[in-house]
Amino acid sequence: MRNIPDLHDMESERTIPEIITGYDIEKDAQNRREAKNKFSNFKTYDNMESHEQEILNKIHGLSFVEAKKILIPYLSARYERQKNV
Numbered sequence: 001m002r003n004i005p006d007l008h009d010m011e012s013e014r015t016i017p018e019i020i021t022g023y024d025i026e027k028d029a030q031n032r033r034e035a036k037n038k039f040s041n042f043k044t045y046d047n048m049e050s051h052e053q054e055i056l057n058k059i060h061g062l063s064f065v066e067a068k069k070i071l072i073p074y075l076s077a078r079y080e081r082q083k084n085v
Contacts, residue, residue, distance in 0.1 A: 023079070029071035033059050 036056045048056075055074050059067040 025072060025075050025079070026068070028075055029068050030064055032056070032071060032075075033062070033064055033067040036060050037062075 036059055055070065058070050062070075
């Protein structure tokens with residue numbers, strides 16, 4: 001018979017690291033701009049709310065510096081609303 005360790009004992013000794021989450025609004029803005037400008041299949045945008053589609057249409061073709069002027073205020077307000085829900 002093989003010597004198989006007791007997994008329950010091993011689990012009690014294992015430490016689980018603390019998970020720290022963060023949010024980078026500038027990276028989120030950059031991801032949205034790149035997704036809108038690089039993907040040619042816009043079917044995924046059909047299910048979005050109309051105001052979200054309007055924002056994406058405004059940033060289409062803009063540089064990140066230009067798109068950031070639109071996206072940062074929009075994302076700040078959006079996440080503030082979600083935080084309060």
